[in-house]
Amino acid sequence: MTAHHTFLYNNKTNPAPNGVLKQELVTLEKTPDGIRTTRLKRRFSGEAVNSGFESEPISLT
Numbered sequence: 828m829t830a831h832h833t834f835l836y837n838n839k840t841n842p843a844p845n846g847v848l849k850q851e852l853v854t855l856e857k858t859p860d861g862i863r864t865t866r867l868k869r870r871f872s873g874e875a876v877n878s879g880f881e882s883e884p885i886s887l888t
Contacts, residue, residue, distance in 0.1 A: 836871075843871045861887035 836843035836850060843850070852867040865882045 836869075843876075847871050858884070861885050 848871060850869040854865045856863045862885045863882060867880045870877045
């Protein structure tokens with residue numbers, strides 16, 4: 828990924844409400860060989876936030 832994504836919730840300026848457990852941003856990108864799906868995930872647990880991403884190429888050739 829080449830861009831930094833902005834999240835709806837931020838621990839410093841706009842904390843997630845107690846009921847929010849997970850936030851996910853899905854990006855589908857056309858590539859020369861097919862499509863790439865990237866998921867940027869955040870999991871909330873009290874004060875803790877765990878962020879990560881996964882990327883999967885889908886070949887159309």
